[in-house]
Amino acid sequence: MPIGGFLDSMPTAVFVIFHIIFLLVGLWVVMKASKSKAKFASAFWLYILSQVGFLAVFGGIFTLKMGVLLEQILILIMVIWIATKTK
DSSP: OOTTGGGGGSOHHHHHHHHHHHHHHHHHHHHHHHHTTOTTGGGHHHHHHHHHHHHHHHTTSSOHHHHHHHHHHHHHHHHHHHHHHOO
């Protein structure tokens, strides 16, 4: 059994709740970073979009592989964005 196989037995609602929490934390980070006028505050919107992508997986709009790929691309862009704005 692959590592994490036990998660398959958990109801989808658990994952939806976690991704909503992650989305809310992302919104909080954007608000906090924007308030402090951080150069990379807008980059955190990519994290929020990645969570919307995961919610789209659970809503049947994306496959899991598409959701994960989208999330990884958005996080990569966010990391590059932050790294290039940091002195």
